[in-house]
Amino acid sequence: xxxxxxxxxxxxLGTVALVWATDGGxxxxxxxxxxxxxxxxxxxxPDLRLQLQTGAQxxxxxxxxxxxxxxxxxxxxRTMCPMLGTRMARIRGQLPESAVGSEVRLLSLSxxxxxxxxxxxxxxxxxxxxxxxxxxxxxxxxGLERVLDELGVVVLPDGNGGFRHNAAFYLIDRKGRLVxxxxxxxxxxxxxxxxxRL
Amino acid sequence: MxxxxxxxxxxxxxxxxxxxxxxxxxxxxxxxxxxxxxxxxLLAVAGWWLGxxxxxxxxxxxxxxxxxxxxxxxxxxxxxxxxxxxxxxxxALLAPVWEAGKFLSVPLLLGLPLARSWPRLPPLARGLLWAxxxxxxxxxxxxxxxxxxxxxxxxxxDQQLLLGLTLWGLxxxxxxxxxxxxxxxxxxxEGRGAIG
Numbered sequence: 252x253x254x255x256x257x258x259x260x261x262x263x264l265g266t267v268a269l270v271w272a273t274d275g276g277x278x279x280x281x282x283x284x285x286x287x288x289x290x291x292x293x294x295x296x297p298d299l300r301l302q303l304q305t306g307a308q309x310x311x312x313x314x315x316x317x318x319x320x321x322x323x324x325x326x327x328x329r330t331m332c333p334m335l336g337t338r339m340a341r342i343r344g345q346l347p348e349s350a351v352g353s354e355v356r357l358l359s360l361s362x363x364x365x366x367x368x369x370x371x372x373x374x375x376x377x378x379x380x381x382x383x384x385x386x387x388x389x390x391x392x393x394g395l396e397r398v399l400d401e402l403g404v405v406v407l408p409d410g411n412g413g414f415r416h417n418a419a420f421y422l423i424d425r426k427g428r429l430v431x432x433x434x435x436x437x438x439x440x441x442x443x444x445x446x447x448r449l
Numbered sequence: 450m451x452x453x454x455x456x457x458x459x460x461x462x463x464x465x466x467x468x469x470x471x472x473x474x475x476x477x478x479x480x481x482x483x484x485x486x487x488x489x490x491l492l493a494v495a496g497w498w499l500g501x502x503x504x505x506x507x508x509x510x511x512x513x514x515x516x517x518x519x520x521x522x523x524x525x526x527x528x529x530x531x532x533x534x535x536x537x538x539x540x541a542l543l544a545p546v547w548e549a550g551k552f553l554s555v556p557l558l559l560g561l562p563l564a565r566s567w568p569r570l571p572p573l574a575r576g577l578l579w580a581x582x583x584x585x586x587x588x589x590x591x592x593x594x595x596x597x598x599x600x601x602x603x604x605x606x607d608q609q610l611l612l613g614l615t616l617w618g619l620x621x622x623x624x625x626x627x628x629x630x631x632x633x634x635x636x637x638x639e640g641r642g643a644i645g
Contacts (some may be wrong), residue, residue, distance in 0.1 A: 254516035258523045265527025272537055281539035281602045405602040415605050 282417060285403040286432045293428040297401060300392040301360075304372040305383050308392075312427065318355045318448055319423040320441060323404050323416060325363035326375040331418050331435075335359070336379040338438040342420075343386060345442045350449055352385030362399060362406050363414065364390040402429060424448065450504060458502030464495040465556055478542060481601055481608035482615040489532050489555055496560020506568045517574065521566025528558040533589060535600035542603045579627060586620030589613075 270276055278284035299311040322339060324332040339357055346355055359381070361367035367375075367390045375381075376388035391398065399406060406416045418435040422444055433441050467473055468491055477488040515521050531537060532555060540547040567575070594613030599606050 253513045254519050257514040257520040261520055261523040261527065265523070265531075268527065268531060269534075272531065272540075273534065278536055280535045280600050281543075282599075284536050403602070407605055409605065417599065417602060 282403070286419075289429055289432050293424065293426075293430045294401065296423055296427055296429050297394055297397050298427075299360075299394050299398055301387070301389040302369060302392055303383060304369055304376045304381070304388040306369040307383075309387070309389070314356050314358075314423075315427045316425050317353070318425060318445055319358055319421075320355065320445060321358040321360055321421040321423060322418070322435070323362050323399075323406075324359050324375070325361050325414055326367050326371045327363070328413060331416065332375075333378075335418055335435060336375065338420075338435065339386070340379040340381075341438045342441050342445075343380070345439070346445060347449070350445075352382075354449060355385075355445055357381070357386040359386070359388045360398075361388075361390040362395060362404070362416070364392070364395060403432070422448075454502050454504045456502075457498050461495045461498030461500075461502055461556075464491060464498065465552075468492055468495065469552060480611065481538075481604040482612040484538055484542075484604075485533065485612060486615050486619065489551070492552065492555035493529075493560040493563070496556030496558075497564040498560075499556060500561040500564025503565065506565055508569070510565065510569075515566060515569070517571055518566030518569035521562035522570065522574070522578065525559045525563040525566070528554055532559075539601050539603050579623065583620045583624045583627075586616045586623070590616035590620065 273279055274284055274287050278287055296311065301309045301311060303309055320339070320342060322335050324335055326332070336359065339359060343351060343357055351357075359376070361372065369390075372388040372390060376383075376386065381388050398404075402421055404417060404419075406414050409415045420433045420435060420438070420441045421429055422431040422433060422441070424430045425448075431444055433444060468477070468488060474488075477483040477491075511520070532551060537547070537551075541551045542548070570578075590613040592613075593600065593609045593616065596609060600609060
């Protein structure tokens with residue numbers, strides 16, 4: 252009898268621990284756990300000094316007051332980043348024309364600032380029709396590690412001079428807070444999330 | 450406490466300490482297979498050795514709360530499942546408190562209770578656990594190999610393929626061992642207790 256009670260208690264406690272560690276059985280990976288956490292509590296995004304595809308200097312904080320759809324890329328990437336560019340262009344095309352550039356800013360941020368010079372950033376942006384007024388393709392001049400850490404972007408060298416990285420669209424609200432991490436394969440969901448906040 | 454018990458205790462504590470050394474820790478955690486199979490496996494072995502170091506298991510140990518070793522096995526199974534979840538492996542790499550939790554819970558909640566409970570388990574229960582271990586390794590290996598997404602943010606996707614292969618290999622070794630033992634090695638020696 253005592254063994255039954257002890258075994259059942261252990262099983263209940265074990266189940267509670269598993270449910271707790273997986274956000275109620277919803278997050279078996281760190282990526283989903285992070286997305287759930289952000290959707291529950293908006294998170295301040297640290298400021299960044301940026302250099303844009305035009306060569307101009309800018310700060311992320313300048314975009315406060317606008318909604319920002321951000322994604323992380325490096326221009327030499329031949330797999331995920333071209334797709335991210337195409338999908339960002341699709342988002343750009345589906346957003347109300349009046350909002351783009353005034354209320355919504357798109358931001359493709361390089362995590363390879365040493366190699367991604369403004370020329371390369373511009374070439375990447377041109378491929379997807381990024382006009383600098385509404386779509387910044389930028390490299391950070393400082394604070395990259397911190398932003399990657401806080402946004403949960405993992406960048407690992409792939410052993411061939413490139414990188415492997417997790418892809419997503421990051422929605423930053425008008426107060427400069429990260430409010431959603433959205434699936435990179437569903438640009439239409441990003442459009443809906445932005446439109447809800449316009 | 451006999452000299453043999455002391456040796457098991459020392460071996461368990463020694464292995465535990467070696468695994469906690471920063472170079473050993475980072476070497477094992479550099480790959481997903483090293484992290485999940487080698488590090489967590491060896492931490493469980495350290496706990497098992499500590500459990501053996503506590504001496505023979507008397508029938509009334511744990512005041513009747515662990516008859517037939519049932520409670521200990523339940524605790525160990527949950528500890529194992531907990532540390533096979535990708536989200537928890539990632540957390541252990543990113544947060545020191547999770548890493549400390551792993552280093553404490555795997556030996557103390559997986560290896561040690563298993564060592565104290567295994568000798569009391571009825572043979573049928575042992576067989577059931579071995580059979581389940583094989584099927585769990587095969588299924589987990591398949592999950593890691595076929596997952597369309599990266600399950601652990603801290604590791605590349607090719608690491609998942611390697612882990613899947615390692616889990617399959619482990620499952621195959623256990624299955625082969627028991628097949629050979631069942632059909633070639635004669636009846637299992639129940640008196641040996643601690644291993645089989």
